[in-house]
Amino acid sequence: MAMEAIRTERLSKRYGGRRGLDGLDLEVRTGEVFGYLGPNGAGKTTTIRLLLDLIRPTAGSARVLGVDPRAGGVSLRGRIGYLPGDFVVDGRQTGRELLTFLGNLRGGVPRRRIESLAASLDLDLDVRIGRLSRGNRQKVGLVQAFMHSPELLVLDEPSSGLDPLVQQRFLSLVREARAAGQTVFMSSHVLSEVQQSADRVGIIRDGRLVAVEAVERLRERAPRRVEIVFDAPVPSSAFADLPNVRAAEVEGTVLRCLLVGPADPLVKAAARFTTLGLTAGEPDLEELFLTYYDREEGGHAA
């Protein structure tokens, strides 16, 4: 078995004159959950459709489960489960009809497996898909991707449209898959969607991979908005030029800033005054993209 579930070398795709993907070098290890992050239009879906041989690269190559997607053909796709980014199917059929058909294409999936997956996502299989809400339709898509327990799951924006409770159930499906030795490659434009389940995260921007990080490191590095309220006005000079603190602004008794690393210097500086309140926002992915993006641009300029 190949060490990497997915490996691409200088994989590129142009659509006419427009660049979709520009020399992507990506490695997804067998058995890991890999989050593929980037803003809309960055090339996530292009990458995924190249891996499934729905489109062909302009340059470079890809190996999925050790074989070229085009050469692998039918037998390779039998080992993959795929959730399209925009899961649309003929709405006049029920979920059961569709899943039975798709299961048969895969050589038959036990009825009980489909039913237990549907039950775990709280999905009614006997309603016409056209009548389902967007979130419930997405559940049909998840069931068809997971139902045959493939070696590799390729999920394009899997949790879009799911309410938080179902999102948790989806994450437990991902954890089960990982525990069973399956590899999961999932894209998202929101860090919080993948940070709970992914081992590593790759960040793509404008068709290029700008970073691959373990999720823990990424969270440490992602900027957070911090607001501290003091009992009396504080001098802004006290918070200027602190390590890991950016864009510090003092307005009377309130300090607002971006924290981009360990909080210790900021906390020590604040401790010299009497603090009444402290709030820290969730790591801001959009800010994170910008930090990676800025670094890239800076690197090119230097």
Next chain:
Amino acid sequence: MLRSVLGKSLWDQRRLLVAWATGVAAVTAIYASFYPSARQSAAQSVRNLPPAFRQAFNVTQMSSPAGYLEATVFTFIVPLLVLLFVAVVGARAIAGDEEAGTLDLLLAHPVSRAQVIGQRFGALVVSTAAVGAAVLIALLVVAGPGELDIPAANLAAMSLHLVLLGVCFGALALAIGAATGRRALVYGGTAAAGPLAYFGNTLAPQLEAVPWLQRLSPFAYYGGGHPLRQGLQLGDAGLLVAAALVLVGLGAVAFTRRDVAV
């Protein structure tokens, strides 16, 4: 029905199929049942038509049962309906799914693109055959009361030729859709090819410069051998089948090579 792409395609278009088969059969039955009254007036009115018109719409032999059926049912209206039907089915087969965004999911499963197009073509053949069977049933039902004294075997042969004509144009629609992924091009292509082939067949004999034109038209192999009077024309039928297979083969090659649109 949910076991294969072919079965699923048939299942998905069951309503369309029932509606078209019923409609085409009804049109056939209505025209066919007018024969007794038409026979009286036909001889008179045909003489009043310009010769070129008579040739173009095949209305020369209205007074025999076979001539009447050829002129009314099988020359224009029923082939037209069958062509519209196969254009719709052929356009849906690949291009329709692609434009709707549902093709990605199917192609990400363990089926090859050649299998998908082959099985969709199979579904088109079965559907067209069902429409042809409905036409035949309508004729058999009306034949007695309508004084249409034509052997059942010849009615069956004519219906089969109709099915093969439909399959041929359906293959064209499927191939255009497979090669381009765009329904507008499928409809444009078949809308151009249909009349071109029709008038190529009927008017070519008058254009002495291009006698070969007629031989390019599928309509020549559909009605040229007069299956209603002469029975099954094996050579013509074989050519229609061969043309359909070549078109589907070309479509499969183009489909396998190109990118699938999002």
